[in-house]
Amino acid sequence: MLSCSTPWSRQLPEGGWAAQSVLISGASGGIGQALVDELAGAGARLLITGRRQEALDALAARHPERVTVMAADLTRAEERRQLVERACEAGCTMLINAAGVNRVGLFESFSDAEIEALITLNLTSTLQLTRALLPQLLAADHGWVVNLGSTFGTIGYPGQAGYCATKFALRGFTQALRRELADTRVHVLHVAPRATRTGMNAPEIEAMNQALGNAMDSPQRVAHLVRRAIEAGREETQLGDPERLFARLNAIAPGLVDRALRRQLPTIRRFLARPNGEAP
Template identity: 50%
Template structure:
């Protein structure tokens, strides 16, 4: 995928990874339709790249919001890259979440990318070459205490990406699944960040993640896992999940100590 020839729909554009992707895509000459809740965070980039960047504040959870995105994509001349980067997380035990919080997490992390991808497929298929990028997580391959609902959404997104790639194998559309490890964004509550520090979990800079994503897009990869030893743990969990069970059982008292009675949600 040649970035200067790309017309990109990017969700979560005002969040940590999304904002960095927006910067790099515009700098490379791509046309970007940025979907995000906070236009102010994109204002400077819109001034710097008036010919490349436009903003749309659509609600991804609604059919009306997604139709607004499709209309804007058509006005842009079509789309050959869809990046589903919007997401929400909660560091909480399952029974600490109310019904609304659980539904919202699944709506944004799973249902929105599936529905938006479905809506964009006619536009993507019309291009000589096109790409869907789904931003998942290491927790889409490793179930981790305190993130049961988040893991459920990212496991499902990973399965969706794999199945869709195979479903579209005879079309011009490729699918890239990206699995960052912990990243320094607002998506992490203070308790989650404190836990990562206590367990000495590596946290990546969003700019480094965005750079790796663009490199994977240009090299036409189908999967990208970031971080060491996280990539190793993914493989071990796939082959010997009992080993990871025992390792995480030892961490559980620390996790429960940091999780507290209330989790703070943030949406990127």
């Protein structure tokens, strides 16, 4: 029989961020970099990883007493193993999965290699890293897995078919893992940013969002809201007021969203079908 009671608080325990050792993947990217600044500023000890050594070193230089760097390609098993070993040595109590890539375009233009690369980093390696670190988190007094998803993990969007596939799957994984670990001290959270101004977006994507009237957040705002979601222990967080409404509407009346997005389709095609990614 299901119980509505929870044996432990899902909020940060006494000591707050100063008591946390956090592994952040994707820390050399836009949201990841902002998360490093946000959480180091809050007092956490951080082990940060990504594929761009120079960007990681710059973050460590800003927070020399809080940040340790280990560059790694999460799609490589040996580099994941070494990263998990370092995380265990650091006593990590929280994993924030922020690594990810996007490839925006009409699905018919994707190659097999592009589809495989998208799924491998956004989904497969994220699951593999989480599984490898899980014994360490289960052994902690309190452990966290925080997965950064996307609005496109709730709303299928034209031009984002491959990315949506990975983010829908990540949301399902997060929900299943949360329920699997419900009787443990590991808290599993999912935070879904809306469109964010990062280097992952080509200029034509920002131009398209502007033409469609889609709001975009700064990485710093996203990082701040992620921190607040963790502090509050919110298991599911969708960022952005219109996006929260659209996600609910898509769940109960997807046909309405189909019709609304069909009206946007000519604009989306106009931007995404240009040669060499040129904006009109």
